[in-house]
Amino acid sequence: MVNKLKENICKPFEIKYTNNSSIIFSKDIEDFENLKKALRVGKVQFHTYSRRKDRAHAFVLRGLAEGLQIIDIKEELKKTYKIHIKDIFRMTTKGRPLYLVVTDSKVTLDFLNKNVKVVEHTRIQWEHRRETKPIIQCHICQQWGHATSNCGKTPRCLKCAGQHLTPECPKERSKPARCANCRGGLRKKEMYTLNRTQNKQDFPSLPKKQNSQPIPQTTSLQPTSQNKITSQTADTDVDKFNELNSMFKELHSLVKLDELTRAVADLLQEMRKATNKLEKFTIYNNFVAGIDNYDIYAGHYPNKLKIANIVPIIKANKQPYYVDSYRPISLLNNIAKVIDKVIHKRL
Known part of the structure; x- marks a missing residue:
């Protein structure tokens, strides 16, 4: 070699x-x-990279109206502003047309914004092209890491993995596709998704999830013209309602909730009347001491109150990539904290 x-x-x-x-x-x-x-x-399989001077710059031209020819835009940029244009493409958009202008490496975005402000008697705007893919892919050999213009390898088809370009592929759409890199076919799940997108009418819609629990009469889940609710959202709301209802029933067997909620309401009113922190502390201390008078006669603890919401808090001067860098903080139910205080005093 x-x-x-x-x-x-x-x-x-x-x-x-x-x-x-x-x-x-x-x-x-x-x-x-x-x-x-x-x-x-010598027909050697190779790929290379463009030099910095030969690399092209791509800018997005925004603000032009419909009906303009790309040749007219290209000629005006060349003659009026003396810009070397390699190519211009129209981008697929729903609103006003956008054009991708490819120039040499000497043209910058600052130069375009300062000097090129009017094209075809229309005020325009220039933007950088937003790269959606972090790694480029060659459209000749279908490999990653180099551009199509710098490829000297044997072409590979994106549809059937044959040794020809993708636009020249004779494969029918009904036949399964084949990966050009791994030479493997699509799995059954992927084929089902592919066929479903090609012809949606051949596949019946999936059955909706049926909720086994009855819907309470006080809750309305029927969609209206202003507020439409999907079946999945409705099932979630019913599950939350039933879970909350069962929680309150279990709490009612343990604590007299009517007296407890009335005491909490009185506590909020007294806290608002307090003028300084000492008065607020005294009011809260008396409230906690008075909870001992409530009747707790059950011999078990509610399971719902045993669940804690754990929030990880990163430690100081620690890397966020490791599990040991976080400190778990358990957020308990407020009602559970009150009941714990009462049970602790009675024990």
Whole structure:
């Protein structure tokens, strides 16, 4: 390999061997171009990367009206503003049209915002292109990490994994797709989803979840024109209502809730009348002492009050990536705290 590279590269070069490939570093631009030509002629599987000077910049042109031709926009940007335009594409949008303008590396967003403000007698706005994919994928070999313009490998079809370009694929839509990287087919679940999206009428709608618990008469779950409720939301509301109802019944067997809620209401009124912290503390202390007079005659503790909401709080000067960096804080029920105080005093 080194001897063949010496025939095409005049100046010193370096090679780095990895598990699946070999990386060649050339220190001259002419050698870099000659090496690419030699690899293409020899039909060697390779990919490369663009130089910083050759990389293109992409900007989003916003604000133009419907009906304009891309050729007219391109000619005005070239003649009026002396910008080297490589290509212009119209983006798929629902509202006003957006255009993706590809320029050379010399054009920046600051230059466009300061100098190019009017196109086709219309005030426009420029934005950076938002990259939706963190890693680029080649549309020739379907591999990751390099662009299509720098690929010299055998093409792979995105639909059937054959050795041809994706637009030239003769596969029918009814046949299952095949991954070009793993050479595997779709699973049954994925095929079901694919066929369901292609023809939704062939598949019956899934049955709705039926709630086994009766719906209370005081709660209305019928959808109206202003407030529509799905079946899943309705079932959740009924479950919460039944859970809350059972909790109050269990509490009623343990504590006289009427007297307790009346005492809490009186406590709030007295706390609002207090003028300083000492008075508030005295009122609260008397309230806790008075809870002992309530009748707790059951011999068990409600299961619902044993559940705590645990919130992790990160410790000071700790990395958030490790479990040991967090301190668990248990948030208990307020009613459970009151009952614990009463039981503790009676014990």
